Amino acid sequence: MDDTIKLTSVSVIVGIIVGVISGLFTIGALGFKNDMVGLLLAIIAVYALSKTTNKIVNEELDRSQKIWDWFFPFFFSWIIVWVLIANYM
Numbered sequence: 001m002d003d004t005i006k007l008t009s010v011s012v013i014v015g016i017i018v019g020v021i022s023g024l025f026t027i028g029a030l031g032f033k034n035d036m037v038g039l040l041l042a043i044i045a046v047y048a049l050s051k052t053t054n055k056i057v058n059e060e061l062d063r064s065q066k067i068w069d070w071f072f073p074f075f076f077s078w079i080i081v082w083v084l085i086a087n088y089m
Helices: 003-027 035-056 063-088
Strands: none
Touching: 003 035, 003 063, 035 063
16 A cells, blocks of 8 residues: 555544544543543554654655645544534534
C-alpha cells in the first residue's frame, strides 16, 4: 500500500476516535464536563502521530508532505466529529 494512503487512513481513524472521546468529554457523558480535556487529548494524539509517522512510512517524506498526509486529515476528522457530537447529542 502507498505511504500516503497509510498515513491518511491511520490519521483519519485516530481523528475519529479522539473526536468521539473529546465530544463525550465536552457534553459530560464521561463523568464530568470539560472542553479542555478534549483539546488536550487532541494535542496528545498529534504528538503521538508525529512520532509514529516515521515508523509507518518506508521512504523519507519532507515536512510539507507529512503535514498534508497526516496532520490535516487528523485535524479535520477530529474537529468534524467533535463538533457534531457536541452540538447534536
